[in-house]
Amino acid sequence: MVPEVLHHCTESHVLILSDLGHLPDLSALFSNLGGFNPTLPLPSGLVASFTGDALSNEEVNYFRSIGTKLGRFFAGLHSAWTLERLLSSPDRGADYLDNPDMRDVVYSQAIKPVRSQLILFPDLISGSEANKVCDILEADFLRAIAPEERSFVLGDCWTGAVLVNTDSRPKVGVIDWEFASIGRGVHGDMAQLLAHLESFKTAAEHRGETFMGTYGLAVEELMMGLVETYRKNSSRHESKELRRNVRRSACLAHGAEIINCAFWKVWICEDVRCMREHGHTKVVHECDLVKKMVKKGIESLRMAEEDTQEVLGEDRSGGSGLLGLL
DSSP, X not given: OOOOEXXXXXXXXXXXXXXXXXXXXXXXXXXXXXXXXXXXXXXXXXXXXXXXXXXXXXXXXXXXXXXXXXXXXXXXXXXXHHHHHHHHOTTOHHHXXXXXXXXXXXXXXXXXXXHHHHTTOTTTSOHHHHHHHHHHHHHHHHXXXXXXXXXXXXXXXXXXXXXXOOSSSOOEEEOOOXXXXXXXXXXXXIHHHHHHHHHHHHHHHHHOHHHIIIIIHHHHHHHHHHHHHHHHHOOOOXXXXXXXXXXXXXXXXXXXXXXXXXXXXXXXXXXXXXXXXXXXXXXXXXXXXXXXXXXXXXXXXXXXXSOHHHHHHSTTSSSSSHHHHO
8 A cells, every 4th residue: 555645745845645544653553571672661552452362363473474464565566577667667767776875774773683682692602703793794695686586675674664453454564664675585585584573472471381382383373374365466486596596695684684673673582691670681791581582593503504405305495484485
């Protein structure tokens, strides 16, 4: 659903668009797990509540439907057809889609900090290995994007950019397009979004069986709908070498974003050491939940160095996460 321009005054610099409505974002649906932006007020209450110790069939279908709609939308957004339409449009073209500041901001805020975050966990990764994987991560991020792997992308694809309503047939809206540009689809937008969902799933696992039977299952159903539908509707035909490059980049981007999620967001872990004003210790790397997230991020970074064909042939392949998408 494309917003309608209601008013635009170039002299006063005023732009008014139609609104999707008063909708929560995906982060708010799982706010009982944490995942808060520390610069914003803590939410006063849950947006979505579950009726029992496990999801009802209606709730399962609700979250699967959100994932299905997102998978279909992003498969179309990342398609070669969409990019070609934009590039060949007389009032668009490559210059219109150019967003050089985006890469600089993402590099400085989301790629470079991973190195300093990893060295806080010497029991999970040695200093030499941390430097090695971060060198690989930075080089892959800065490399030129091959023409055949380019897509039109949202550029900052996370749960806060997805609005939903809580009806049984959810309306879904994607917002925050200021980073949109020609970029990476599976190994950019999708790797990032799945990292945020994976972080919520880890938080649910950490909280125990009851949370896994509700919030964990909700995230799993959403991810499954997203992954299956995106893969089914993806129309790209890639060479074997290109698939390997995409898989490698996806593992790197996914791992880096999981590590960033662990540090950027405020999580509720119920550890006695973490019961502070915002539900979290000020020494972030002392939190057991943060450590679990960082461990998952490291596993994804390490997969980039492995033979992706072998990785996808192991038990880790398939499912609702990144490897299921690949």
